[in-house]
Amino acid sequence: MAKKKQDGENGSGLSRRRLLGAAGAAGAGGLVVGAAGGAVGASMASDDGGSGARLTSLGTTAVPFHGTRQPGITTPAQARTVLVAYDLEPGTDRAGTAALMRRWSDTAARLGRGERPDADGQVALDAGPSSLTATFGFGGSLFDKLGLADRRPGALKALPSFPDEELDATRSDGDMLVQVCGDDALVCFHAVRTLQRLARGVARVRWQMTGFTRSPGATLRPMTHRNLMGQVDGTGNPQTGDADFDAKIFIGDEGAAGGAAWARGGSYVVVRRIRMLLDAWDDLDVPAQEHVIGRRKDTGAPVTGGDERTEPDYGRRGPDGRLVIAENAHIRVSAPEFNRDATMLRRGYSYHDGFRPDGTPDAGLLFIAWQADPRQGFVPVQQKLARGDALSAFVRHETSGLFVAPPGCPEGRYVGQELLEA
Ligand SMILES: C=CC1=C(C)c2cc3[nH]c(cc4nc(cc5[nH]c(cc1n2)c(C)c5CCC(=O)O)C(CCC(=O)O)=C4C)c(C)c3C=C
Numbered sequence: 001m002a003k004k005k006q007d008g009e010n011g012s013g014l015s016r017r018r019l020l021g022a023a024g025a026a027g028a029g030g031l032v033v034g035a036a037g038g039a040v041g042a043s044m045a046s047d048d049g050g051s052g053a054r055l056t057s058l059g060t061t062a063v064p065f066h067g068t069r070q071p072g073i074t075t076p077a078q079a080r081t082v083l084v085a086y087d088l089e090p091g092t093d094r095a096g097t098a099a100l101m102r103r104w105s106d107t108a109a110r111l112g113r114g115e116r117p118d119a120d121g122q123v124a125l126d127a128g129p130s131s132l133t134a135t136f137g138f139g140g141s142l143f144d145k146l147g148l149a150d151r152r153p154g155a156l157k158a159l160p161s162f163p164d165e166e167l168d169a170t171r172s173d174g175d176m177l178v179q180v181c182g183d184d185a186l187v188c189f190h191a192v193r194t195l196q197r198l199a200r201g202v203a204r205v206r207w208q209m210t211g212f213t214r215s216p217g218a219t220l221r222p223m224t225h226r227n228l229m230g231q232v233d234g235t236g237n238p239q240t241g242d243a244d245f246d247a248k249i250f251i252g253d254e255g256a257a258g259g260a261a262w263a264r265g266g267s268y269v270v271v272r273r274i275r276m277l278l279d280a281w282d283d284l285d286v287p288a289q290e291h292v293i294g295r296r297k298d299t300g301a302p303v304t305g306g307d308e309r310t311e312p313d314y315g316r317r318g319p320d321g322r323l324v325i326a327e328n329a330h331i332r333v334s335a336p337e338f339n340r341d342a343t344m345l346r347r348g349y350s351y352h353d354g355f356r357p358d359g360t361p362d363a364g365l366l367f368i369a370w371q372a373d374p375r376q377g378f379v380p381v382q383q384k385l386a387r388g389d390a391l392s393a394f395v396r397h398e399t400s401g402l403f404v405a406p407p408g409c410p411e412g413r414y415v416g417q418e419l420l421e422a
């Protein structure tokens, strides 16, 4: 039986719901429920060759594509992501782009239910939907190419340059972004390949990045994910239950002003490939690493004490009179309370693309942050981090992109329809 996973949890990757689902606790707060539209997933799940063995709920879990929000934003982070940016082929017009968005939306909905597209390569034949999501975004260049400058939302401006970034333009920006996430690598590949085939003649791949995080069930109990520096990463994320969550993460009336009414309920995503200088990081002992972040490495608790969920005591001083959470500690420099409440939903993934010629890992963080307005979220925070974050010495920003993700769509419509057909 296919399971439907509802959106909404912290974006930290805290996988409580998904682990409960995997344990078969369908009654957990009603969060994992039997799915409508699960006919195909159900038939796949029960296609057990007569052995009686069943797919676990990891394979059968389905995330609905249709709704007021696109999936893949507040959806608890799946184990894998593939980010693919596209540029329109020369000559592609608004109608061609609209037709592509309809094909992509219809196919994403079917794949999310575990259905197989026509002329399928059968790559994921045996697998269930595995929490597959596809999330679509538009870059600023798309509006210029399609003559839609008057409908471009005000915050979709080129990001400013930041000190010390080393950006590769060929792996930055793009007319469109497709974020595919899922709990199975084959399922993700299948979706990426299917969507790419549908784009032939309309848009071509500009860049692609692949990321991973912890698989559901890898830990004994639900835990916030760790990044490749070994830190618990995601603790400070806003929670979907916060009173102002929607206003901070999704575009409201102000952001949809002018000709951008179509964007109301959408969200901006900043994508940065940030390489970690892991050999240099490993040279620090654990107390020094904790000093850089302001949190303990083992538990993720603030260095001022307590557990992961304890509020940091930013005023506390040690016997030497120095602030226990240092002036340049990453959490102090980035926290909303020191940045005019600047808030992002960080939903990043690790990447590892082998080793560089000097033997250092080509590895780090695909920083993916969702927000209602990057001018009040990512930009001021990154400006401050670039000036005085102790972590800066151990990371390099290599690529950058800003995209606006339209709101979700109901069945029968496609993502971006209000923009492309208005
Ligand atoms: C511009 C925004 C940010 C960038 C870029 C960024 C890069 C980055 N961060 C880590 C590791 C951690 N970040 C943590 C917290 C944290 N980071 C940001 C913003 C950016 N990080 C914010 C807003 C916060 C939350 C601060 C708070 O409210 O307390 C943490 C602590 C745990 C957590 O809250 O997630 C870690 C660890 C890396 C490795 C990195 C670049 C590679």
Ligand SMILES: [Fe+2]
Binding pocket: 330, 334
């Ligand atoms: Fe951070």
